[in-house]
Amino acid sequence: MSTLPRPPSRRRRPWPYPLRRVCQALPLVVVIAITNFFWLRLAPGDLADVIAGEAGAATPEFMAELRRQFGTDQPLALQFVAYLKRLAHLDLGWSFRYNESVLRLISDRLPATALLLVSALVLALLIGCAAGTLAAVSRWRAVDIVVSVLATLGFATPLFWLGLMLMVLFSAHLHWLPSGGMTTLGVDAHGWAYVRDVASHMVMPVFCLAAYYLAIYARLMRASVLEIVGLDFVRTARAKGVSRFRTVVSHVVPNALLPIVTMTALQFGTLFSGSVAIETVFSWPGLGQLALDAVSSRDLNLLLGILFVSSLLVLAVNLIADLAYGWFDPRIEVQR
Known part of the structure; x- marks a missing residue:
C-alpha cells in the first residue's frame, strides 16, 4: 500500500x-x-x-x-x-520633599547626567582603545611603558580626590576653568555662547569621570590586541603583503573590540554610580546629586524612581551592546 x-x-x-x-x-x-x-x-x-x-x-x-x-x-x-x-x-x-512629580524631576535632571555620562564614556573609549592599541603594537618600548604607568595611576586614583585636585589647580590657581555647575550663574547666554559655556564647565567633570574607565579600557585593549596579533588570520594577512597599519586597523582592532563592548555594558552601572561623586564635587545638576539629596531627606518615592530609571538605562545599554556584537563579528548574528 x-x-x-x-x-x-x-x-x-x-x-x-x-x-x-x-x-x-x-x-x-x-x-x-x-x-x-x-x-x-x-x-x-x-x-x-x-x-x-x-x-x-x-x-x-x-x-x-x-x-x-x-x-x-x-x-x-x-x-x-x-x-x-x-x-x-x-x-x-x-x-513630597520637592512637591513635584518624580517623573518631572527625573526628566529635568536626566539630560545633564546623560551629557556627562556619554561624554565621559566616549572619551574613555576613544583614548583608551587608541592608547591600548598603540601600547600593544609598541610592546616593551617607551610608549608601552608610559601607557601602562598612566593606566595604573588612573586605575588607582580616587575620583573625588582627582576632582578636588583638578579644581584646585585649574580653578583656584590658574583660573582657566569654572569650579562647578553646568552654566555660569547670572549669564543669559544663547547659541554658541551657551555651548561654549557648558563645554567649559564639562571639561573637569568629564575628564575626572573618564580617567578611571580610560585606564581600564587601555589595559584591556592592550591585552586583547596582543592576543589577536598572534592568530593565524593576522599572519596570513601579513604574508599576503598587507601593510602593518592596515592589518592592525582592518583585522586586529575590530576583533579586539569585542571585550571592550562587553566591559562597557557591564560597567555602565558603575559609571552611573560614579557620577554621584563627580556631580557632588562639581555641583553638576544631574541625577546623581538628586539621588544623594533623596537619600539624605529619606524621599523614598524619588529614590525609587531614580533607581528604576537607572535600571532601565542599564538594561538598554546591555541590549545595545548585544546588538553591537553582530556589527563587529557577523558570525554572532548568524548564530542567533
Whole structure:
C-alpha cells in the first residue's frame, strides 16, 4: 500500500533578536522594581522624621498626620500594591520633599547626567582603545611603558580626590576653568555662547569621570590586541603583503573590540554610580546629586524612581551592546 508523502512541516519563524531580548528583560524589570521597594524599606527613618528634625521638634499628632499624607502609615503590603499600580500606569509617584512629580524631576535632571555620562564614556573609549592599541603594537618600548604607568595611576586614583585636585589647580590657581555647575550663574547666554559655556564647565567633570574607565579600557585593549596579533588570520594577512597599519586597523582592532563592548555594558552601572561623586564635587545638576539629596531627606518615592530609571538605562545599554556584537563579528548574528 503506497502512502502519500507527508508535506514538509512549517517551522515557526523566531522573533527578531531585539524583540526577544526586550521580552526577556521584562521579568527582570519587575524583579528590580520589587527588590528596590523592599530594600529601601529596610533603611531606618522616613521623610516625616527628617522634617521633624529640621523643625527642631514635632508632636506625635503632627508626625502621624505627616505619615498619613505621605502614605507611610499604611501596612507595607498596601504600600507595595499601590507602588505596583503606579508603575503599571508609568507613574513614579510624587516627591513630597520637592512637591513635584518624580517623573518631572527625573526628566529635568536626566539630560545633564546623560551629557556627562556619554561624554565621559566616549572619551574613555576613544583614548583608551587608541592608547591600548598603540601600547600593544609598541610592546616593551617607551610608549608601552608610559601607557601602562598612566593606566595604573588612573586605575588607582580616587575620583573625588582627582576632582578636588583638578579644581584646585585649574580653578583656584590658574583660573582657566569654572569650579562647578553646568552654566555660569547670572549669564543669559544663547547659541554658541551657551555651548561654549557648558563645554567649559564639562571639561573637569568629564575628564575626572573618564580617567578611571580610560585606564581600564587601555589595559584591556592592550591585552586583547596582543592576543589577536598572534592568530593565524593576522599572519596570513601579513604574508599576503598587507601593510602593518592596515592589518592592525582592518583585522586586529575590530576583533579586539569585542571585550571592550562587553566591559562597557557591564560597567555602565558603575559609571552611573560614579557620577554621584563627580556631580557632588562639581555641583553638576544631574541625577546623581538628586539621588544623594533623596537619600539624605529619606524621599523614598524619588529614590525609587531614580533607581528604576537607572535600571532601565542599564538594561538598554546591555541590549545595545548585544546588538553591537553582530556589527563587529557577523558570525554572532548568524548564530542567533
